[in-house]
Amino acid sequence: MSKRIILLITAVIIGSFTSFSNEIIKKDSSKSKTISFKIKLKSTDKIKIAVSPLKYNKHFAYSFTLDDGYRSAYLTAFPLLNGGKISSSSINEWKIDQGGDGTISEGLFYSDGMGNKIPFKLGLAINGASIGDLPKNRGHLSWSEVKEMYNAGWDILNHSFHHFTKPGTNFLTEVTENTASIKHNLDFTMSHFVVPGGEGDPNYRYEYEKNALANGHLSVASYTGVGPILKVYSKIDLAKMITARTFVLSSKDTTTFKTMDRFLKTVDSIAKLPNPIWYNEFTHGTGNGNLWNLSMRFPEFKYYMTTLQNKYGLKGNDSIWMAPWQEVYEYIWLRDRIKINFKQKNKEVIVTIQLPDIPEIFRNRDISLNVETSSRFEIESNKELSIKDDGKSNHKLIFIQL
Template sequence: MKIPHSRIKSFLFTFVLLINSAFVCFGNDYTQTDSSKTKTISFKIKLKSNNKVTIKPAPLKFNKHFAYSFTLDDGYRSAYLTAFPLLNGGKISSPDKNEWKIDQGGDGTISKGLFYSDGFGNKIPFKLALAVNGGAIRDLPANRGHLSWSEIKEMYNAGWDILNHGFHHATKHGTNYLTEVTENTTSIKQNLDFTMSHFVVPGGEGDEKYYLEYEKEALNNGHFSVASYYGVGPVFNADSKVNLDKMITARTFVQSSKDTTSFKTMDRYLKTIDSIVKQPNTVWFNEFTHGTGNTNLWNLSMRFPDFKYYMTTLANKYGAKGNDSIWMAPWQEVYEYIWLRDRIKVDYKQNNKEIEVKIELPEIPETFRNKDISLAIDTSSKFEIESNKDLKIKDDGKTTHKQILIQLK
């Protein structure tokens, strides 16, 4: 995805303005669901003392302070060679020149993975999203620049999200925007057996405001949100309801500079994250880049040393090795959590040491991958959960007694 330098500067300027104004609720225009298709689940909480308890949906999954979503545009193979093993754990590729004579490998080391915890004693690896073009996915040659079907499937199965980026990454005059959107959806469904539900506008030379055509066709053809040149975000106040209906968001990019002797550029991006995290609000922040190999691909990417430093710093500061405040999850996963969070109705009644909890659920779209509900429980008492076998529930009632996780089928 090639973007003019003037456009990048515009992104960065807009981003600085958004940091100061991001903590705003974006209205209440929500998609309505059929009330006849709602259902109710229930369970009981057994307290060790009869202190008064409050229960409400957690702003973010696992009751985290901030969600950070990161997307790799264009489906370049460096995602599989370097980013995936670094985050998930495994052998990072050694330097590897692709068909374009560009080194999209890494440093050849073994990574133990980068993690945050779920608050229940389990470590979860950092996960990203891939914005892919079905027309570029292939198995040959061996040194191809783009991902293969099997590589994408492996990352998808590990929890990475796959986003629609157009079938051919077409932007120039004469592009059939409807076909670009729908053919890519069909291609991924046929080859990987799932339906994409979020769209990322391809960048490049095109007719004036061509991105508006992509936005329209994506939202009219089954996609819940579009990442584009301009829009809301990229920082959202997750303490309040978020207007997700036909959401169009602004992209900001993390990119390496010409400086290869230090990590000063990455430190500036990390400082921005620090300023966002220090806000009292619970927040969701979303960013992008392209390649993550040793070469700054198209000068719109992160060189692997920068990417490794950036992600490792995030993990050490906000992950399981740090204050464990981050929910490092891709765009679709966070979107789906907030969508469900804002539509459930939680009711509970306390009778001394027993609390009966009822949750009314909306009809959940078929394309959703994630259907988990985190409840924040405020109590000084230890507790246990009593429920039927059909309901999968985790709790920290014997330790920090602050959250309950309900995993819907």
């Protein structure tokens, strides 16, 4: 019976400029646009090599985003998923409890298939105008808190500068000022936009969609669009993608987890689909209080995320890739553009991968390859490639970092 080998390739190329999404964005370049390495098999059995539909060859990607940059993201969601001290009760400036249960979390994880555990990561859709250090009982995040979560792998998405939606809003300014604010304070450029909800002309979302896509954003989450379930087994059209935004919200029932069980039932049905998919969901706060009645109370959020780990993460069947929107988008973008060639001669296989120009705003440059073989193997490469594998033991995985 053949065994799957998964190759994880992180490509880092530096360089030139080209036009992308109607703005000038730095692209990567190098003297060579290809990488290559040798697989030395223990037998002459034929092998097959193909790109994995999802990173780590997971069965489904799940992206979960917290809207509006509320401080409960840092006080409760981040320590629960990443590991650490969860805040106890914390009453904010709006007299709403954005804290949690005060416990110590070991973190929630899935694995990379090589024996390493990776914490669940979410996305944050933030408004730069609301981020700051005051008041002390503030309801929104601070810049240092956003930076800490970003450095831990959480994605930061553009949610407009002020969260304005009413008639008279300058939608272009809302998009570009938020981009400039995050660039100034955190030194990176956001590449994905989430339309803010609120009162306004029924068509205001189209103004946000149009201006976001025209000013460097690669995708927009809006009221209507494709998804939230995206089939990713084959090549998909990511150009100016607009997706439908759906929410996981607490109900008035505070005594049971029946509402969360209904949402989890949907996830379970998606996880059972035969081919790989990408699923995305949203909420607002994750504190003890149901912020604006558009949030998840912390006990329910904890139950929901812990159940995901126990069923599909490290403590379950390990089929989930719990990663924020930008990370999944960038993987699929690169997956659909690389060109893989391999030549086998007896027990040796030369693998050559041609890489595309990758926009500099990408923060993830990983790709996974599935290789089917019944043979154990070893890897040979030049000094420019750093390669790790378990070919002598489990003979399933190879990791390459440029």
